[in-house]
Amino acid sequence: MIWESWDAFWKMGGYGLYVWGSFGMTLLCVVGEIWLLRRHRQQALLTLKRMKAWASTLESETQ
Amino acid sequence: MNINYYASPSTFYPLAGKLIPWFAGLALILATLGLYISFFVAPTDFQQGEGYRIIFIHVPAAWMSMFIYVVMAFWSAMGLAWNTRLSFLMARALAPTGAMFTFVALWTGAFWGKPMWGAWWVWDARLTSELILFFLYVGVMALQAAIDDPRRSDRAGALLNLVGVVNVPIIYFSVKWWNTLHQGSSVSLTRAPSMAHIMLWGMLVMALAAWMYAIAVALARARSLILERERQTEWARAQLEEKP
Numbered sequence: 001m002i003w004e005s006w007d008a009f010w011k012m013g014g015y016g017l018y019v020w021g022s023f024g025m026t027l028l029c030v031v032g033e034i035w036l037l038r039r040h041r042q043q044a045l046l047t048l049k050r051m052k053a054w055a056s057t058l059e060s061e062t063q
Numbered sequence: 064m065n066i067n068y069y070a071s072p073s074t075f076y077p078l079a080g081k082l083i084p085w086f087a088g089l090a091l092i093l094a095t096l097g098l099y100i101s102f103f104v105a106p107t108d109f110q111q112g113e114g115y116r117i118i119f120i121h122v123p124a125a126w127m128s129m130f131i132y133v134v135m136a137f138w139s140a141m142g143l144a145w146n147t148r149l150s151f152l153m154a155r156a157l158a159p160t161g162a163m164f165t166f167v168a169l170w171t172g173a174f175w176g177k178p179m180w181g182a183w184w185v186w187d188a189r190l191t192s193e194l195i196l197f198f199l200y201v202g203v204m205a206l207q208a209a210i211d212d213p214r215r216s217d218r219a220g221a222l223l224n225l226v227g228v229v230n231v232p233i234i235y236f237s238v239k240w241w242n243t244l245h246q247g248s249s250v251s252l253t254r255a256p257s258m259a260h261i262m263l264w265g266m267l268v269m270a271l272a273a274w275m276y277a278i279a280v281a282l283a284r285a286r287s288l289i290l291e292r293e294r295q296t297e298w299a300r301a302q303l304e305e306k307p
Contacts, residue, residue, distance in 0.1 A: 002107075009102070012114070013107065013112040013113035013114070014112070014113075015112060017174075018114055018117065018178050019113060019117060021174045022117045022120055022171040023117075025167065025170050025171070026120050026124070026167050026170075026171065029163050029166065029167055030163075036159075037284060037287070040284065041286070041290075044287045044291050044294075045303065047291070047294055048290060048294055048300060049303060051300075052300045052303065
């Protein structure tokens with residue numbers, strides 16, 4: 001272990017704000033992108049479901 | 064092998080679905096290893112102390128920002144040349160991820176510049192051209208969102224991507240062509256890297272992780288885009304049966 005303590009690890013030799021500000025924002029971006037991706041997929045599936053339901057009602061009405 | 068077979072969205076969709084977990088898993092393993100090297104193996108820098116550790120995010124993100132743009136321009140060119148739907152979709156699927164990496168490169172650059180240069184931002188050639196890259200990504204996404212007809216939207220975006228690719232060599236060579244506050248590249252193909260081996264390894268592992276992540280995310284986005292595009296077809300409706 002190159003760090004003397006966890007406290008030293010979080011302080012990053014006085015650069016804590018800059019190091020954790022960088023890594024933290026990166027994590028936020030990655031998590032945010034994955035969240036948006038899931039939402040995109042769910043919305044695409046929801047649209048498909050609605051269109052399918054709509055198509056089957058049309059079919060039953062014309063019969 | 065018939066290239067058109069794989070170029071068809073209905074073949075690509077299940078294939079991408081099978082590949083995504085592999086790329087995502089590799090990304091997770093490589094990122095864990097890369098972060099471990101970044102924080103627990105790589106020693107303190109003799110000039111920048113612990114502050115230099117931002118390099119393990121900053122450089123891979125900057126590489127990805129440029130590389131994704133080139134790949135996006137490649138798919139745009141393929142789409143325009145062969146009129147293949149999947150090429151346009153791949154270009155479209157890459158844009159948000161490229162924008163994300165560009166933003167991360169700019170953000171981490173600011174957080175590195177502040178303690179080392181004394182400024183969050185300077186209008187230096189490297190920083191400015193990278194900012195333009197961010198605007199190009201956002202611009203193409205906005206342009207494509209503004210055009211309702213999907214075919215026209217695809218072609219307009221692809222054209223902008225091709226024009227914008229001129230910016231990538233400008234970013235890359237900016238530190239050579241102009242006097243910049245930003246340092247020159249520490250890693251090049253023609254000479255030995257000017258940094259400790261373990262730091263270089265940490266950076267390369269993080270870059271590989273970013274690669275795997277970008278592929279997984281772009282494939283997943285392409286799948287959703289296909290579902291949206293093909294929503295009128297029986298094929299797309301059949302995808303509702305298998306949920307994941």
